[in-house]
Amino acid sequence: MKKIAFFVWLLVLNFGFSQNKFSKAEVEKFQKTINAEYADAKTSPLMEADLKTFKTLEFYPINEKFFVKAKFVKAKNEKVFEMKTTGTRTPQYIKYGTLFFTLDGKAMQLNVYRSIDLSKTEEYKDHLFLPFSDLTCGKESYIGGRYIDLKIPKGNTVAIDFNQAYNPYCAYNHKYSCPLVPLENDLNIEIKAGVKTFH
Structure with missing residues (x-):
């Protein structure tokens, strides 16, 4: 059950895979879809009691500042x-590569990973x-961090839209098993974008 649930979460949330420029409409679509x-x-993924009263997730205000173009090094x-x-x-x-970008004048980097299981499927062979x-x-x-879905780039740049950052399922329900954020992907900055904590 845990493994299946994990993949359902990944497969449902593939938005904005190959965005080249910031789109408020894409972020609104992301929010509407995840709420649905x-x-x-x-x-x-919500527990039964939470599902009964659920209306919407809480999001940070959409902010173009948190859409960045990153240099991709495989x-x-x-x-x-x-x-x-x-x-x-x-x-x-x-580990598929490293993304280098600037936010608030600070140089940042994040590693991006490829799932071996997902890479064997036709639909998600390009998923990062x-x-x-x-x-x-x-x-x-x-507290456990958040996730973003990306696509293997054709060139050496990748757009990262932190407005589409979402929580692992285990943020809502203890029955799920979710990847822990590697220590090298801890940013020393506030990313006030995407989905906020639940409750």
């Missing part, structure tokens, strides 16, 4: 590893996983 998923008992000679999770499951990933944590974690945003 969470309100539907068939797809919602990783070389990386080995497959087992990513730690909140449970006992250890899914296989490989970007987990991160920042200085809002444990305050306004989920």
Whole structure:
């Protein structure tokens, strides 16, 4: 159940894969879609009691500042590893590359990963996983960090829209097993964009 639930969460939330410029409409579409998923008992990760009273997730105000163009440097000679999770499951990933960007005048970098299981499927062979944590974690945003879905770039730049950052399912329900954000993806800045903490 845990493994299936994890993939449902990934597969439903593939938005803005190849955006080239900021689009408020894309962020609004993301918010509308994730709210619809969470309100539907068939797809919602919420616990039964929370589902009964659910109206909307809480989001930071949409802010173009948190849409950045990053330089993509593909990783070389990386080995497959087992990513730690909140449970006992250890899914296989490989570090696919590093994203270099500037935010508030500060140089930042994040590693991006590829799921070995997802890469074997036709629909998600180009999917990249970007987990991160920042200085809002444990305050306004989920203590365990958040995720963004990306697509393997054709060139050497990747657009990252932190307005489309979302929580792992385990932020809502302890029955799920979610990848932990690697220490190297902890940003020393406040990312006031995307989904806030629940409750």
